[in-house]
Amino acid sequence: MKTIAFNPLSMPTYVMAKPIGSSCNLNCSYCYYLEKEKLYENRKNLQMSDDTLETYIESYIQAQPVPEVLFTWHGGETLLRDISFYRKVLTYQRKYGRGRKIDNSLQTNGTLLTDEWCKFFKDNNFLIGISIDGPEHCHDIYRKNKGGKATFQQVMRGIELLQKHEVEFNTLSVINDYNVNYPLEIYNFFKEIGSNYMQFSPIVEQMSSLRTDGLNLLPPEGADDAVLAPWTVSAKKFGEFYIAIFNEWIKKDVGKYYVQLFDSTLAGAVGEMPGVCIFGETCGHATVMEFNGDVYACDHYVFPEYKIGNIKTHTIFEMVFSPKQLRFGADKRDLLPNQCRQCEFLKMCNGECPKNRIISTKTGEPGLNYLCEGYYSFFKHTKPYMEFMANELFFKRSPANVMEWAKSYTKK
Numbered sequence: 001m002k003t004i005a006f007n008p009l010s011m012p013t014y015v016m017a018k019p020i021g022s023s024c025n026l027n028c029s030y031c032y033y034l035e036k037e038k039l040y041e042n043r044k045n046l047q048m049s050d051d052t053l054e055t056y057i058e059s060y061i062q063a064q065p066v067p068e069v070l071f072t073w074h075g076g077e078t079l080l081r082d083i084s085f086y087r088k089v090l091t092y093q094r095k096y097g098r099g100r101k102i103d104n105s106l107q108t109n110g111t112l113l114t115d116e117w118c119k120f121f122k123d124n125n126f127l128i129g130i131s132i133d134g135p136e137h138c139h140d141i142y143r144k145n146k147g148g149k150a151t152f153q154q155v156m157r158g159i160e161l162l163q164k165h166e167v168e169f170n171t172l173s174v175i176n177d178y179n180v181n182y183p184l185e186i187y188n189f190f191k192e193i194g195s196n197y198m199q200f201s202p203i204v205e206q207m208s209s210l211r212t213d214g215l216n217l218l219p220p221e222g223a224d225d226a227v228l229a230p231w232t233v234s235a236k237k238f239g240e241f242y243i244a245i246f247n248e249w250i251k252k253d254v255g256k257y258y259v260q261l262f263d264s265t266l267a268g269a270v271g272e273m274p275g276v277c278i279f280g281e282t283c284g285h286a287t288v289m290e291f292n293g294d295v296y297a298c299d300h301y302v303f304p305e306y307k308i309g310n311i312k313t314h315t316i317f318e319m320v321f322s323p324k325q326l327r328f329g330a331d332k333r334d335l336l337p338n339q340c341r342q343c344e345f346l347k348m349c350n351g352e353c354p355k356n357r358i359i360s361t362k363t364g365e366p367g368l369n370y371l372c373e374g375y376y377s378f379f380k381h382t383k384p385y386m387e388f389m390a391n392e393l394f395f396k397r398s399p400a401n402v403m404e405w406a407k408s409y410t411k412k
Contacts, residue, residue, distance in 0.1 A: 012064060012065065012066050012070075012285070013060075013063045013064060013285050013287075013316060013317070013320050014070070014072065014277075014285060014286040014287070015056075015060055015072070015286075015287050015288065015289050015295070015316060016072050016074045016286070016287070016288040016289070016299050017048075017056065017071065017072065017073055017074065017288075017289045018048075018074055018075065018076060018288065018289060018290050018291055019047070019048045019053070019073060019078060019081045019085060019291065020046055020047060020048070020075055020076045020077065020078065020080045020081050020291060021036070021037065021040070021046030021047075021048075021076055021290055021291035021292075022034055022035070022036040022037045022046065022075070022076045023037070023046045023075070023076045023077065023080055024075055024076045024077040024080070024109070025077050025080065025109075025111065025112065025145065025146065026077065026109055026111070026143060026144065026145050026146070026151060027144060027145060027146050027148075028142055028143045028144065029142040029144070029231060030142050030174060030176060030203055030205070030229065030231040032205060032217055032300065033075070033076065033299075033302070035214075035215055035216060035217065036215075036290075036302050038213065038214040038215060039213065039215075039290075039302070039304065040290075040292070046076070046291045047081065047291060048081075048085075048291040048292070049292075050088060052291070052292065052293045052311060052312070053085075053088060053089065053092065054092050055293070055311050055312060056289060056293065056311050056316075057071075057089070057092040057093055057096055058092070058095075058096045059311060059315045059316045059317075060316050061093070061096050061097060061098075061100065061102075062096075062315065062316070062317065063315065063316040063317040063320065064100075067100055067101060068100065068101045068102075068103070069097070069100050069101070069102045069103070070102075070103050070104075070105060071089070071093070071102065071103070071104045071105070072104075072105050072106075072107075073086075073089075073104065073105070073106040073107070074106075074107045074288075074299070075107065075108070075109075077108065077109055077111075077112065078106050078107060078108050079108050079112040079113070079117065080112070083116065083117065083120050086104075086120070086124075089104070090124060103125065103127065104124070104125070104126045104127070105126065105127040105128075105129060106121075106126055106127070106128055106129065107128075107129040107131065107172065108128060108129070108130065108131070108158075109130075109131045109143070109151070109155065110130045110131070110132065110154070110155040110158030110159060110162075111145075111151055111154040111155055111158060112158075113157075113158035113161050113162065114161065115161060115164075115165070117161075118161045118162055118164065118165035118167050119165055121162075121165070121167045122165045122166060122167050126167070127168050127169070127170070128162060128167055128168070128169040128170075129169070129170055129171070129172050129199075130155065130158070130159060130162075130169055130170070130171050130172070130195075131143075131155075131171075131172050131173075131174075132152075132155050132159075132171055132172075132173060133173045133174055133176070133179050133186075134173060134179050134182065134185065134186035134189055134190075135152075135182075135185060135186065135189045136150075136152040136153075138178065138179035138182055138185075138186060139151070139152045139155065140152050141176075141178050141179070142174075142176060142178070142231060143155075156193075159193055159194075163194060169195070170195060170196070170197035170198065170199065171190055171195040171197070171198050171199070172199045172201065173186065173190075173198070173199065173200050173201065174201055174202075174203050175200050175201065175202045175203065175233050175238060175241060176203050176231040176232070176233055177230065177231050177232060177233055177234065178231075180233050180234065180237045180238060180241045181237070183240070183241040183242075183244035183245050184244055184245065184248060186245075187244075187245045187248060187249075188248075190257075191253075191257060195257075196256070196257055196258060197257075197258045197260075198257065198258070198259050198260070199259075199260040200241070200242070200245075200259070200260070200261070202233045202238045202356075202371055202374075203229075203231055203232060203233055204228075204232050204233065204355070204356045204358070204370050204371065205217050205218075205228070205229035205231070205232055206218040206220075206222055206223075206226045206227065206228060206229070206358060207226070207227055207228075207229050208222070208223035208224075208225050208226050208227075209225060210223045210224065210225055211223070213303075213304060215303065217229070219301060219303050219305075219306070219355065220354060220355050220356070220357050220358050222358060233371075234374075235370055235371045235372065235373040235374040236373050236374060236377075237374070238371055238374035239371075239373060239374030239375065239376070239377035239378045240374075240377070241374075242261060242374070242378045243377065243378055243381050243382075245259065246259075246262065246378070246381070246382055246385075249262065250385055250402060250403065250406050251403060251406065251407075252403060254389075254399060254400045254402055254403050255398065255399065255400035260275075260276060261378075262382075263275060264276050264279050264348075265348055265378075265379065265382060265386055266386055266389055266390065266399070268347050268348040268386075269348070269386040269387060269389070269390040270390045270393055270394070271347075277353075278352050278353040279348065279349060279350055279352065280332070280350060281332070281333050281350050282329045282330055282332050282333050283298070283328075283329045283332045283353075283354070284297065284298075284320070284325050284326060284328050284329020284330070284332075285320060285329065286298065286299075287308070287316075287319070287320060287325070288302060289311060290302070292310070293310045293311035293312050294307055294309075294310050295307070295308050295309050295310065295311060295314075295316075295319050296308065297325060297328045298328075298355075300353065300355040301328075301355065306328070308320075308322055308324055308325050309322070331354065332350070332351065332354050333350070333351075335354075335357075335367055336350075336351045336367065337360075337361050337365040337366070337367045337368050338361070338363075338365060339361040339362070339363070339365065339368060340368070340369075340372075343376070345375070345376065345379040345380070348379050349369075349375055349379065351367075351369055352369045352371060352372075352375060353369075356369045356370045356371055357369050357370070358370050359372075384409065385402055385406060385409075388401075388402050388405055388409075389402050
C-alpha cells in the first residue's frame with residue numbers, strides 16, 4: 001500500500017460550512033443537496049447554532065498551517081440566514097484569528113440579494129459565487145422556485161446589485177443534458193454580465209429507490225437498481241462543450257477571463273498543484289460541515305457511511321487527519337484503474353472526482369470516470385496550447401502570448 005500523501009504541516013484544510021443545512025428557497029430539479037434534510041429528524045430547523053458556529057470557527061482557524069485562512073459558506077441557500085449571523089461570523093473570526101488574514105467566500109443562488117446584503121459583502125470583502133446556468137433558456141429549464149416558476153430574472157437582479165456595489169463575484173454553472181448544447185452562447189453571456197471567473201461543473205448522478213435512509217441519489221458504489229439521473233450530462237458532449245469555449249478563449253481572452261478547468265490544466269502542464277480537489281492526486285482535505293456540526297468526507301459524500309465526526313466532539317484537525325478520512329483521500333489515487341495509470345493525461349486529471357467513477361474500462365476493470373471520454377478529448381485538443389503557455393511561464397513571459405501563436409498554429 002502506498003504512503004498517504006498528506007502533509008498536515010503544509011496543506012490547507014477546507015471545510016464547506018452549511019449554516020442553513022440543505023434549506024433553500026429554490027427547488028432545482030438536479031440539486032444533489034436538497035434531499036439531505038432527510039438525514040435529520042427536525043427538518044424544520046436546520047439553522048446552525050451560535051455555539052456550533054463559534055466552536056467551528058475556532059477549530060477551523062487552529063487547523064490551518066498557513067497564515068491566510070479562507071472560510072466558505074454554502075447551502076442550501078446561504079442567505080436564508082440573516083446578516084446578523086454573518087456579523088457573528090466576523091466577530092468570532094476576529095476573536096480567534098490572532099492577527100491572521102481571514103477571507104470569506106459565499107455561494108448563493110442570488111435571488112435574495114438586496115442593497116443591504118451587497119453593502120455588507122463589499123464592506124467586509126466577501127467573494128460571492130453566483131449559481132447560474134447560462135442565459136435564460138439554459139438557466140430556467142432546471143432552476144425553478146418552490147412554486148415551479150423560473151428564477152433567471154431574480155438572479156439577474158441580484159447580479160446587478162452586486163455590480164452596483166462593486167462586490168467581487170464569480171459564476172458557477174451546472175452543465176447538464178440541456179445547456180451542454182450551447183457552449184458559446186453560455187460563455188459569451190457570462191462575459192457580457194461581467195463574470196471574469198467561470199466554473200462549469202458537469203452533473204453526473206445515479207438514482208436508486210433501495211436506500212434505507214430515504215435518499216434517492218447515490219454515492220459511486222451505486223445500487224442494484226442504479227440508473228443515471230435524466231439531467232446527467234453526456235461525457236462526449238461535455239468534452240465538446242469545453243473545447244468550443246477553449247477555442248474562443250484562446251483567440252482573445254487569455255488573461256482577461258478565467259475558466260477553472262483551463263487554469264487547472266495549465267497548472268498540470270507546469271507540474272503545479274491544480275488548485276481544485278477533483279484533479280489532485282489525492283483528496284480528503286476538503287470536507288463539508290452540516291448545520292449541527294456533523295462533518296462528512298466531501299460535499300458530494302454527505303451520506304451516513306461517510307460521516308467522520310462532529311465539531312462538538314472532535315476538532316477539524318482530528319477529523320481531516322483521521323485514519324478513515326486519510327484512507328478516503330488516498331483511495332482517489334490507489335483505486336485508479338490501469339487505464340488511468342497508463343493514460344498520457346494522468347497528471348492533468350488523476351481520475352477526476354471519485355464520485356464520478358461509476359463505469360468500467362474496456363477490460364472490465366471498475367472505477368473509470370464517467371466523464372473520461374470528454375476529459376480525454378479536451379486534454380488532447382488543448383495540449384499544444386498548454387505546452388506553449390507552460391513554456392512562456394518557464395521563461396517568465398506572459399501566457400497570453402499564446403493568442404498570437406495560436407493564429408499560426410491553427411492554420412496548420
